[in-house]
Amino acid sequence: MPTFYKLQLALKNTYVRLMLGVLAALGIGLATYFGGDVEQVAIPLVRSQNIAEITALAGQRARLEYLLVAKPLSEAPRYIFKFKDAAQLHVVKVPSTSHLSLEREILLRNGIPYAIAKDDFLASHKAVLQDDADAGPVAASAAFLKRHAFDITVVALLLFALKFGIPGMGMSTTVITPDQLKGSMDDLIGMDDIKQEVLHLEDMIRHRSVYRSHNIDKPFNVMLTGPAGTGKTKLAGYLAKKLNLPLIQASGSALESGYIGGGSKALNALYRKACARGNCIIFLDEAQTLFMPRGRGEKKWEDDTANTLLGLLDGVKSDQGSGVIWVVASNFDDASSQMDEAMLRRFSVKINFRLPNKAERAELLRSFLGRKQEGCVAWDRLDLNQVADITANLSPALLESVVDRASMIAIQDKAVIDTDLMFRAFERSTIGLTDRATTAEKALQRERIALHELGHFFMQIDPYLRQGLSLAEVKEKSHLLKISTESVSKLNALGYVLSAGDDLSLRTLEEMERDVIQLYGGVAAEELFYGARGISVGSQNDIQKATAMLDMMVNRLSMYSRSKIDYSQFKQDGNGEHTLRQVEAKADELYSYTLGAIGDYKAVIASLKTELLERYVLSKDAIFALLEERMEIDMPGGFTALALAEAA
The missing domain is CATH 3.40.50.300 (P-loop containing nucleotide triphosphate hydrolases)
Structure with a gap:
């Protein structure tokens, strides 16, 4: 039986006992009222157990008509007194231990006259010796309820909560x-x-x-x-x-x-x-x-x-x-x-329901922006297709939050909403607050971060460059938005590469390997410039992601085996060791390729690093403009030489 169910039973039993007590009090009162002798002297009584009423008599001697003590040797003596100017008869019930002190300290010391109540007085005033339960059904019930008012209230509230729930906490x-x-x-x-x-x-x-x-x-x-x-x-x-x-x-x-x-x-x-x-x-x-x-x-x-x-x-x-x-x-x-x-x-x-595609995202953005007053949006400087590109995999609710963030930035900067401002709003909504002060005085760390992030970027565009595509074509295919050496407290990072999302979820083996190579680009860049012992812990997140992807490729999808089975469903140690060796071998192969490929860009990376450290942030347009200027200086023969070398 659950604990809460036991509590329910206990509360119900307590409630039953209290109700039985009320009925008993009423029964005693009725029995006394209808079966006992009726009080011969009908004087209104005021009952109490407050000893302070006795001590107060020292200052009320002039008003006192008489004071009697009934049953002084019993466990509960009664002090019976009446004032000259009042019709009530006061009865104060006191413990026997208190009676001796009251008699000595109050009555005798203050010279208050009193007498022992005689049997004939008690016979004509039977009510003075009766308890509350014997005083009649109404008085007995009232006294019982008064004594147990708190208990009854608590139990009633608990039973109400059990039956109907606590107000404000039920089903709304x-x-x-x-x-x-x-x-x-x-x-x-x-x-x-x-x-x-x-x-x-x-x-x-x-x-x-x-x-x-x-x-x-x-x-x-x-x-x-x-x-x-x-x-x-x-x-x-x-x-x-x-x-x-x-x-x-x-x-x-x-x-x-x-x-x-x-x-x-x-x-x-x-x-x-x-x-x-x-x-x-x-x-x-x-x-x-x-x-x-x-x-x-x-x-x-x-x-x-x-x-x-x-x-x-x-x-x-x-x-x-x-x-x-x-x-x-x-x-x-x-x-x-x-x-x-x-x-x-x-x-x-x-x-x-599904997430909106690119065309639907563009229409949603147009609808959200169209609700704003005229003059808030610079439609001639707003390319919704670009914004739809970068907001891949966002729900309509998140798209609306990006638009709202754009409005907040526009109000703060006293500007109008255009493509650049929407990019800033997307970055603020997804990345969070960025800060330059955190990295401003850390020259060595900023240099390492710049090299690390540039390594990611170059391994992202490396496949296109080796195919012999022009920089304009590479720029069109690249998902890069910006490279930053600003810190991001939300990600606990000192720099980041911001890229647009991709609507495609069915990725091929070649595409997944490219993703792993891109993840390895940061750590490979660090090894290229600082040596194998100069790799920092900043690559931890990249390595974790690459490991998860390789585990999926080898263990779950069996991409490197003719046996297309899910190895993760087998619990034998032998299979685990076999697939672990496969993961290690493929990771070594892809990282070795990454390290060799990024060596071809060492000069241009060093050149772009200087610009990135100076500006803190390089947008996609700025990076490709710098590549256009320096490919002949830093790479004799330009990027075309990479394609020729690859073909050879």
């Missing part, structure tokens, strides 16, 4: 009517494949009778998957507005309230709210945890929430939920993570 839902929803399907720029799926879904919902003729009568539940920031949440709103249906929005992460069965209760409450509205859409965002396979844990209640959702998605509880459409969004799909098969079958429509 928002009901949005169609007139409150903003935007339309036209705001989903590009994504024609996704729009077609939505139009198909709309047709299914509007013409259910047609689908019933094909014996399709289940609810059209919808699953939206894909990377974050691609528009899944917006699409749910667009769909609700297009169908003119209210949208009930909730978060999957808020389902669990912290106690057993909380998720099921929250889902059922959400379902009841939807059924009360008739036709509507329930949008459950960030619900990937509900799609994990059930039965993974040993505790049977861990799958309660998912089981409840399965039943609700089928609409089997009643016919009243036939108009409810479930739209569930997740950043993961069944291709990237394991999901419960039964849950996946509940969704007749699955729409997978």
